[in-house]
Amino acid sequence: MDTKKRKELEEKGFKVGSTADFLELSAEEEAYIEIRLEISSLIKIQRNKRGWTQQELASAIGSSQSRIAKIEAGDPGTSLDLMIKALLQLGISKKQIGKFLSDNLKMKTV
């Protein structure tokens, strides 16, 4: 991973280091962050596609507007669990979530 991308992640609060020289993420660490960021961006896209406000989505899952903002911003202090709940409330099915993760193309169909 290049230093620019790493810096971005560190600024968002991700613990990027701990791999010997603090210069590289393991493939698994990268994949984990990638999954989180992709799901986070899917939430934002789908929410907007439906014309929902962050407040509306928040209410639908018993959360708060600021929490949704943090999720969509890729804040690491948020869980995949809450993200999945958000997607499901947006009407995205398990199957569609799976398709989104497996297809590298950016989900035309949802």
Next chain:
Amino acid sequence: MDTKKRKELEEKGFKVGSTADFLELSAEEEAYIEIRLEISSLIKIQRNKRGWTQQELASAIGSSQSRIAKIEAGDPGTSLDLMIKALLQLGISKKQIGKFLSDNLKMKTV
């Protein structure tokens, strides 16, 4: 959802109620639990397929044997985040995780 299945979930610690009459989960709540349970079972299957002990998997993600046992038992006091980290360390890619979620067939290919 039938009462038998609900009882199983409640025994595992899931908050099943809060939907008016405490008899039904919303489709989204069900889907969320289903995703967790399927991923949990995928972890167990893939770990065994590789001949890893729970302790070995735990060490690979900086966790503990008991935590892996709880994940594989479907304990709700565990996060999707940790589960995904486990899968990735088992060599399951994001793409394969996606396929597993989208295909309803039980992952011959992984």
Next chain:
DNA sequence: CTATTTTATGTCATATATGACATATTACAT
């Protein structure tokens, strides 16, 4: 421009997840 809505950012008290540990239970050898 000005008002109003929406989103972003920060803080805080509380809830939940965590690894570590002890120990029970089970599987699997020899």
Next chain:
DNA sequence: ATGTAATATGTCATATATGACATAAAATAG
């Protein structure tokens, strides 16, 4: 059977995620 490794179950102190709230900043009317 008897030991030995693997897994399950429970507890605890600590770390992290949480919703709520305040408020700033941006976007979108009008």
